[in-house]
Amino acid sequence: MSLSTLLQRFTEPETLKMAKLGRELRAKGIDVIDLSLGEPDFDTPEHIKQAAIKAVNDNWSHYTPVPGYLELREAVCTKLKRDNNLDYKPEHIVVSTGAKQSLANTILALVDDDDEVVIPTPYWVTYSELVKIARGKVVEVRSKVEDGFKINAAQLEAVITPKTKAFLFSSPCNPSGAVYSREELAALVEVFKKYPQIYVIADEIYEYINYVGDHQSIAQFDEIKTAWYS
Numbered sequence: 001m002s003l004s005t006l007l008q009r010f011t012e013p014e015t016l017k018m019a020k021l022g023r024e025l026r027a028k029g030i031d032v033i034d035l036s037l038g039e040p041d042f043d044t045p046e047h048i049k050q051a052a053i054k055a056v057n058d059n060w061s062h063y064t065p066v067p068g069y070l071e072l073r074e075a076v077c078t079k080l081k082r083d084n085n086l087d088y089k090p091e092h093i094v095v096s097t098g099a100k101q102s103l104a105n106t107i108l109a110l111v112d113d114d115d116e117v118v119i120p121t122p123y124w125v126t127y128s129e130l131v132k133i134a135r136g137k138v139v140e141v142r143s144k145v146e147d148g149f150k151i152n153a154a155q156l157e158a159v160i161t162p163k164t165k166a167f168l169f170s171s172p173c174n175p176s177g178a179v180y181s182r183e184e185l186a187a188l189v190e191v192f193k194k195y196p197q198i199y200v201i202a203d204e205i206y207e208y209i210n211y212v213g214d215h216q217s218i219a220q221f222d223e224i225k226t227a228w229y230s
């Protein structure tokens with residue numbers, strides 16, 4: 001069998017390997033605490049199940065506009081205003097089938113051959129694989145345990161080159177749990193202000209799985225919203 005070079009460029013995620021190992025050990029009767037996959041340990045809540053069933057019964061099952069139904073994008077804007085005090089319009093929103101799909105679409109839309117994508121470590125393993133699919137280059141910035149697994153402005157600026165296309169991070173972070181404060185984000189934004197060609201890709205999927213309590217989005221800083229956005 002000859003697979004495409006695209007498929008050969010990436011490897012099986014360590015998280016999936018660990019999840020498989022966890023299942024195998026559990027099947028042997030060993031008590032395993034599996035921290036591999038970021039999946040909640042509860043079933044889909046009842047009101048969400050019922051809303052999905054109602055949507056099918058109401059025939060919300062036809063092809064959608066490419067960015068998603070307008071009503072859904074309006075609801076996303078309402079959430080962003082209510083929970084994050086962020087002003088977005090439906091035309092700024094694209095709905096995808098999960099965060100992984102959103103990240104894949106974003107990276108494939110932005111990253112060209114040899115473009116550099118800066119990613120603080122430790123990071124969710126999918127990030128580097130998606131950059132590889134796009135033929136980009138991953139530039140890791142090592143965070144330190146004594147800094148709470150967060151990077152600072154000097155570390156960020158030290159790795160920026162004319163090839164830097166994007167900065168990709170999650171806060172709260174999988175796997176470290178690190179949460180950037182408003183001040184820490186503001187310090188990074190001061191660097192991005194000097195390099196307007198860099199796109200910031202903020203994965204905020206764990207907004208509510210947060211052991212600090214306060215979640216801050218880097219989208220609150222106007223400089224992060226690019227000219228085409230406003």
Ligand SMILES: Cc1ncc(COP(=O)(O)O)c(C=O)c1O
Pocket residue numbers: 037038039097098099100101124170173174203205
């Ligand atoms: C940081 C991070 N982003 C995105 C995802 C995937 O999100 P989804 O299941 O919505 O594709 C995960 C799943 O583990 C994750 O840890």
